[in-house]
Amino acid sequence: MSEPAIIRPDKQTFLAEENPFEAMMERFDHAAKLLNLDRGLYKVLRNPEKQIIVSVPILRDSGEVEVYTGYRVLYNTSRGPAKGGIRFDLNVTLEEVKALAAWMTWKCALVNIPFGGSKGGVVCDPSTMSMGELERVTRRYTSSIIEVLGPDSDVPAPDVNTNERVMAWIMDTYSMHKRHTVTAVVTGKPVEMGGxxxxxxxxxxxxxxxxxxxxxxxxxxxxxxxxxxxxxxxxxxxxxxxxxxxxxxxxxxxxxxxxxxxxxxxxxxxxxxxxxxxxxxxxxxxxxxxxxxxxxxxxxxxxxxxxxxxxxxxxxxxxxxxxxxxxxxxxxxxxxxxxxxxxxxxxxxxxxxxxxxxxxxxxxxxxxxxxxxxxxxxxxxxxxxxxxxxxxxxxxxxxxxxxxxxxxxxxxxxxxxxxxxxxxxxxxx
Missing domain, CATH: 3.40.50.720 (NAD(P)-binding Rossmann-like Domain)
Known part of the structure; x- marks a missing residue:
């Protein structure tokens, strides 16, 4: 196998002290109570808009087929396109992705930029992959969730174990499907291609x-x-x-x-x-x-x-x-x-x-x-x-x-x- 595509930084995992989504929602509940949020709106804001689970099959360099699991959660898009990173990590779970998508919703609203919140991830270990394998995972995952992606709908960014190169592959894959270059579909790209x-x-x-x-x-x-x-x-x-x-x-x-x-x-x-x-x-x-x-x-x-x-x-x-x-x-x-x-x-x-x-x-x-x-x-x-x-x-x-x-x-x-x-x-x- 060739050189690993990404050297993993500090692992970012949710530890066992609390469920990440419920911990985040406890804080939401406190704010909602102080705001006297009406019951119907409270129920809307407590639930993600879309949760996508996909299989991500790729051909390893060895000729073996590997199937990974991928997620993308769009939590809320009332204020604009969903915005959130994509992480490649063995510890990715749907609960984690939901929590992070909700966090992005509140984060974008807090700094008052016109985005909602999303997050995504693939359960994999990039440190065991060649560059070619990482590219195949990225492109297959992108094509599997492409119906929600777009500058006006959902805009990914780098996160754990993803970087400018991964964003470039996502942008290219999306652009190939659309038959024209769409630089605004992701952020965190190389400066040379619209970063x-x-x-x-x-x-x-x-x-x-x-x-x-x-x-x-x-x-x-x-x-x-x-x-x-x-x-x-x-x-x-x-x-x-x-x-x-x-x-x-x-x-x-x-x-x-x-x-x-x-x-x-x-x-x-x-x-x-x-x-x-x-x-x-x-x-x-x-x-x-x-x-x-x-x-x-x-x-x-x-x-x-x-x-x-x-x-x-x-x-x-x-x-x-x-x-x-x-x-x-x-x-x-x-x-x-x-x-x-x-x-x-x-x-x-x-x-x-x-x-x-x-x-x-x-x-x-x-x-x-x-x-x-x-x-x-x-x-x-x-x-x-x-x-x-x-x-x-x-x-x-x-x-x-x-x-x-x-x-x-x-x-x-x-x-x-x-x-x-x-x-x-x-x-x-």
Whole structure:
């Protein structure tokens, strides 16, 4: 077999503490109650619009036929085309995909971009595939769900174990079926084929922006602030780099291979170079090696869980010392842990705000593709900052108005916007 197509980053799986969809819906229920949502609309918003399960047969390089299972869930499209990533991972489940599609619905509404929410995935392990096998999985999966895809209906993006190359294959497959090039069918593409400048860094940059706003609200700044980052992939590494450039001290980082700690601060540029050459943090000797669990509980002002879901639990939440948690990953905090953190007075920047930079610049990419006019990176970053600063302020105002934690305040803003669109559109029957 030839070289593996993708080296897997930190695995992102939902742990057993709670069902991901029901955990997310508990927060929706809380927001719906505070908004006094009518019963009929509540039932509509609690259910996904479409759930697709497909078989994805491919021919392996060995000549053997392999059949994978694929999913695509469109949760809500009242505000615009569905938007959500595609992940290739052995741990993909329908419940996970439903939860992530719902999260995308609320995330897009929170930052007020005209998208609904979707998510998709194939149950497979790309690290065991050749490039050709990965391409065949991608194209067969795309053709199996093609009836829901389109710039006006459902727009995928990269997620776990997928990247610009995979998006290029999806765009090409869709375009071949339509008999003309349709760049806006996916985002997160290579810049050369209609991708946006700033897209790769957008989620990490968004984390930096909202963390800066949170620090300011608490009377602090990045200067000298100690930061621990769980996950040194695309989100965590870029957030760490940008925060270090603002004067923060990165005291701990981790990836799947190891966890590193230096109370005096790690050299982020050196770590980035190390990972670029070796694809993992393991083997780096200019820091103390600690357990992955310890990264979450080191002395710091800011903790950024940017690798996996459901890692902050009722067991470790009491031991977290950070004043601010910026959720770079989707769903890193369990509902039980949420309550503990709230009682401790930890300022949580919830996932649907903290990591919304990625989908915001995906929206910019979609707009640029539709208009055929592309922006420079400074324009992309300036417009991203404006949206996230405004959204942060709206969440703070809602938290103050309803006397609730930031997560519920975020859901109130988001659910209210989706509900308002449903009321205006009415029900077609």
């Amino acid at each position: 946006s400048l700033g897209r790769r860094e957008a989620t990490g940059r968004g984390c930096m922006i909202v963390t800066r706003e949170a620090l300011a609200k608490l009377g602090m700044s990045f200067k000298g602030a100690r930061i621990a980052v769980q996950g040194f992939g695309n989100v965590g590494s870029i957030a760490a780099d940008l925060m270090a450039k603002e004067g923060a001290v990165i005291v701990a980082v981790s990836d799947k291979s190891t966890a590193l700690y230096n109370p005096q601060g790690l050299d982020v540029q050196e770590l980035l170079k190390w990972v670029k050459e070796r694809r993992q943090l393991a083997g780096y000797t200019k820091a103390e090696t600690i357990s992955h669990e310890q990264v979450l509980t080191v002395d710091c002002e800011v903790l950024i869980p940017a690798a996996t879901e459901n890692v902050i639990t009722r067991k470790n939440a009491p031991h977290i010392k950070a004043k601010i948690i910026c959720e770079g990953a989707n769903g890193p905090t369990s509902a039980a842990a949420d309550k503990i953190l709230e009682d401790k007075g930890v300022f949580v920047i919830p996932d649907i705000l903290a990591n919304a930079g990625g989908v915001t610049v995906s929206y910019f990419e979609w707009v640029q593709d539709r208009g055929g006019y592309f922006w420079d990176e400074e324009t992309v970053n300036r417009r991203l900052e404006a949206i996230l600063v405004r959204s942060f302020g709206e969440v703070m105002a809602m938290a103050s108005r309803y006397k609730v934690a930031n997560r519920i305040a975020s859901y109130i803003v988001a659910v209210d916007r989706v509900a308002a669109m449903h009321r205006l559109r009415g029900m077609y029957a």
